[in-house]
Amino acid sequence: MPQRHLDRLLAPRSVAVFGASDKPARVGTTVWRNLLAAGFEGELAPVNPRLRQLGEHPCYASAAALPFVPDLAVLCTPPDTIAPLVAQLAARGTRAAVIVTAGLTPQQKKAALDAARPHALRLLGPNCIGLLSPHSRLNASFTQACALPGELALVSQSGALLTALLDWANAESIGFSHLVSLGEHADVDVADLLDHLAADRHTRAILLYLESITAPRKFMSAARAAARAKPVIVVKAGRAPAGMRAAASHTGALAGEDLVFDAALRRAGLLRVDTIKELFIAAETLARFRDNASRELMVMTNGGGAGVMVADAASAMGVPLARPGAALMVQLNALLPPNWSHGNPVDIIGDAPAGRYVDTLQTLLQAPEAGALLFVQAPTAIVSSEAVARACAPLLAAHPGRVLSCWLGGATAAAARRVFDEAGIAGYETPEEAVRAFALMQAYRDNQALLRETPTSAAPQPPDLAAARRLVADALATGREWLDEVDAKALLAAFRIPVAPTVRCAATPQAAAEAARAISGPVVLKVVSPDLLHKSDAGGVRLNLQGEAAVAAAAADMLTQLQAQRPEARIEGFAVQPMLRRPHAQELIVGAHIDPLFGPVLMFGQGGVAVEVVGDRAVALPPLNRTLARELVGRTRVARLLAGYRGRPPVRMNALCDTLVAVGQMLADIPELAELDINPLLADAEGVVALDARVRLSAAAPAGGARFAIRPYPAELVRTLTWQGQLLQLRPIRPEDEALHREFLQACSPQDLRLRFFNAPHALTHDELARLTQIDYEREMAFIAVDEQAPGRPQTLGVARLVRDADNEDAEFALLVRSDQQRRGLGRLLMQALMAHAATRGTQCLVGHVRRDNAPMLHLLTALGFHRAAADDNQADDTADVVRMVRAVTAAATGR
Incomplete structure (x- = not known):
């Protein structure tokens, strides 16, 4: 349904509550009382045929009896009344309704949507807590409390969590522009609200609690647009899978659904956090520290133990500490006692008076290497924390976006925290929390940079689509779901991915020997069987065979072993290929599979026979270009090896990135591609070459550009x-x-x-x-x-x-x-x-x-x-x- 009329939902001029009541413990009673308590200044009307008056307000029997057309209707009536009410309201001109009622059947939901659609009446819910817009003094919900006005918008797929967050936020004096409970989101969904809130003048940042996404392409478009306008921070339930999904390929086993969701958020420029607390920590940091571009942290503290805690947290979270330069060290030596820490963290010693804090801060803020400064203070009897705060706050307020703060302690530090908060300085309860906030800021900036990245122009060879489609059509026509190695490599070659030349022959030792005769040097022998997808595990691969006799003997032994251990496996032949000797090459894996929500997905990581054990992988949504491919590679541990080490030259990164781009193109151009593994893909300074590949096809055509969560280049x-x-x-x-x-x-x-x-x-x-x-x-x-x-x-x-x-x-x-x-x-x-x-x-x-x-x-x-x-x-x-x-x-x- 169209995105318009969300202004009637979030900023209505008039509201009618259907099912408003005077009976205690009723949802309609609570919603009506919340509207009154919030002080909504527009027109209000309760609707209940049983009552003539509700407090000071006349009560109306029906939608037709209302003296005005409400911008927003809140429906708290039984499920069988919802669709007729929506029809009546839509005909009168109402353009937004909150369906608080739970228990609607699929037929009842469809009837409500069918009644709303011709008039573009927007429906929030059903089965939702409702919404709050504090700037409009609107509380159209059955929450236990009102919300403070502020600049954070919260959209939640869990009503219970929204009420808990509201209670916590009130205790922390955190305000909101809007709070919206989506319920079953039959109409208004996350994407609709992202579009609206991105342009909302009251909203500075958008917080999302998500459990699922139903329209991935719509979500990705809205998320990318919103992320360009303001910070969008997400916490998603369900990181741990309920169980391991059986998968025939390495890619299917390694690319779990949560990894894909994470990749989608990263591609959209959103920031994902792990906990509800981090949701608000990130919002606080982005509000007061967003413009700081430093990637290193300078720490100032009055306690050595606190400095150690910061250093440990920084090491664990991958946050580098800035190294003080020679000039800064000279200044600090002149300023601080001889027993100061002489490094970062800068420990100014526990006996520091307020003046030492101010002088040290002034020195650090002027140092070019101290772009981001973490201020940590532990209470002492020498000077009160509040006195330190009042001395330092004017200086730090003159440098907005430069400082994070942590006042250790409870009641003793409360006044100091309040002083810094009023000065606009981001504050955290513990050193670990402050470092985590800085790390989240780095992740946000990286995602934003990726959102705005424009790659260098590259002109890779266009694929041979005719040959690729012929190969796929022939396989499906003969009922083959899995391509054998030779055909899989032919498909890769059609997309200009370098492959090791491979010859298919009959399943006899003599045929294998004859195939090896045409290859100079040692060879690799592999079994060809649709029932042995992981050939190495079954003993179906022999390496470094020299001469025809060795090949024949290995083939005979392989057949005997397979007959004994896997008698049910169909042996269709052997594949023979040169034994490539590239001593500095790294074994990698490149794969693709179809995610049930986001569609085609790419996977990259460290390859070889122990690929699942190593578990070093990252996933990305296609389409890719070289820039996005390089970012995908950079999220793996093996990326450090690819950069070169101990005399090993770095791999030819453009060749590797072009392979990833080509696989993404393959997913777009070959809709029948259901799963792909290239393992191992050898990469070194000379380029890349695929030694082995597996491809699964499906006549259902699960891939193709139409299934991409991000529309590919047309x-x-x-x-x-x-x-x-x-x-x-x-x-x-x-x-x-x-x-x-x-x-x-x-x-x-x-x-x-x-x-x-x-x-x-x-x-x-x-x-x-x-x-x-x-x-x-x-x-x-x-x-x-x-x-x-x-x-x-x-x-x-x-x-x-x-x-x-x-x-x-x-x-x-x-x-x-x-x-x-x-x-x-x-x-x-x-x-x-x-x-x-x-x-x-x-x-x-x-x-x-x-x-x-x-x-x-x-x-x-x-x-x-x-x-x-x-x-x-x-x-x-x-x-x-x-x-x-x-x-x-x-x-x-x-x-x-």
Whole structure:
């Protein structure tokens, strides 16, 4: 259902409570009392046919009897009344309802949704606690307490947890912009709320408690958009699997569901925490420490033991401590007693008066190596903690986002904590908690950097799709689910993944010897059997066989052993390949499988026969590029070995990354690909080579780009055409286009840039360019016209982009043509491509804001069927300088 009308849900001007009551221990009674207690200032009405009056408020018998149309209806009536009530309210014009009622059958839920859908009435619930919006003094819930106003929005899939969090937050004086209990989220879900809260002026950060996701692509698009606007912090229940899922491949065994969920959050730029306490710790840190870019921590304390605790926590959490430079050491030696710690942590000794704290802080804050400072103080009898706090707070308040603090102790430290809190300094109860907060900040920044990363341009060879699809079709036509090693390697080779050449032969010693004859040097012999997926475990692999006699003897012995130990296994032949000698190569595993929620998933890690025992792996959602592939590799322990050590040169990382990218492409192009293992994949300074591979196919086509949680690059929209006598490529923009796009914008005149961006032109930052080139193809599109034959390198001549709203009702467009290419029809060409794309995606209306002095653009849009929004048009927002141009989109919208 559409995303609109969530403002009626979270900031209504009027509320009616159906099932409001005066009977104790009733949900309707509690909801009504909470609304009154919160002091909601809009219109209120209780609805209950049994009552004529409820306190000071007249009570109404039905929706039809209400004297006003409520923005929000709260339904606390029996399950069989919900759908009829929704129908009545929708017909009257109500656009949001909270279904507190539990116990609706699937049929009753469907009936309520069917009644709401034609009128776009939004339904929260059923079986939810409700919602609170403290800034509107709204408590439409049956929580035990009201919430304090603040800047944190909390969305929870557990109503019980929301009430517990509210109780804890009130005790800690933590305020909220909104608290929402989703219940069974039949309509309004996490993604809807992320879209709304990302633009909500009262919300600074969004906190999520999740148990499940039902629409992964919708969630990923909303999460990525929200994460670009403000911090989104997630705690998810269910890290530990209920049981080990049986899996035929290594990838299926290693890539657990929680790992995939973690990879999805990382890809979206969200921060995941482990506990409810960390949820608020992270929110506090991001609120007061978000702009600190330091990756090292400088520690100042008045106790050696506290410093040791910080150092231990930092080591355990991978947080490096800054090393004081020579100049700083000279300053500290002159300032501190001779028995100070002479290092980091900086122990200023327990007898320190308030002045020593201030002088040391001043010195550290001026040192370039002390970008992030952790202040830890233990109470002493020399000077009170409050006196230290009052002395230090003005100095630290002048350096916002530089300092984390930890006041050790209970009641003794309470006043000091309050002083620092009022100064805007992030505070924590223990040194370990403070270090954990810093580590969370690092993880958040890394995820944000990944969200905005634009990779370097690479031009890998396109795959041989025809050969790959032929191979898959032949296997499925003969009823084969698992490809044997030879066919699996042929599939990899079709996607330009280097493989060890392999010959298939009959299951006889003589055939194996003849196959080895054609290979110079030692060989590897492997059994080919659809029943022996892990050949090494069954004794089906022999290495380093020299000469035909050795191969024949090994083949005979292998057959005897398999007959004795695995008599049921079908032996279809042998595979013979050269024994590659690459002494510095590292054995890796690259895999793919289908996650039941997020669809196709990639896995990478340390390979070999002990792959499950080692358990060194990381997962990622496709599609990948080299940048994302390198990040995936970097999350494993084996990455440190790949960088080179003890005389071993580093592996050729681009070759490894290209293999990961190719597997992601394979998942997009071969929908029948259900599971893949490349193990081992040898990697060294020369490149990579796949020694063994397993592939499982499924006629159900569980893969393919349509199943990706993140819509892949729409290569099908790339086309080449002749324009004004020159060859142009018209295609969707790619993340790799950042440098090309910078040159394009630099070639546009300041006046054209002002007309496009509505402000004075300036040098675009990397983040701004990344936002223009790294788009979400599910919700956005940017077509660029590229002259591929321009001297030197390709050049972008123009771009047309649109951003759809979350409902896919309206899409806002923008157009920019390079200044020297204007008035030649390129703008019309780009707009026609944009309009046609909007039609294929089902968008209802195109909307653009054009400066009144941009006569050429207004003329083009008028010729393409756009009109100026009239004063009574919905959302008409003309100003003195800007005109709103709109056009309905039809199935054949091309503008011709």
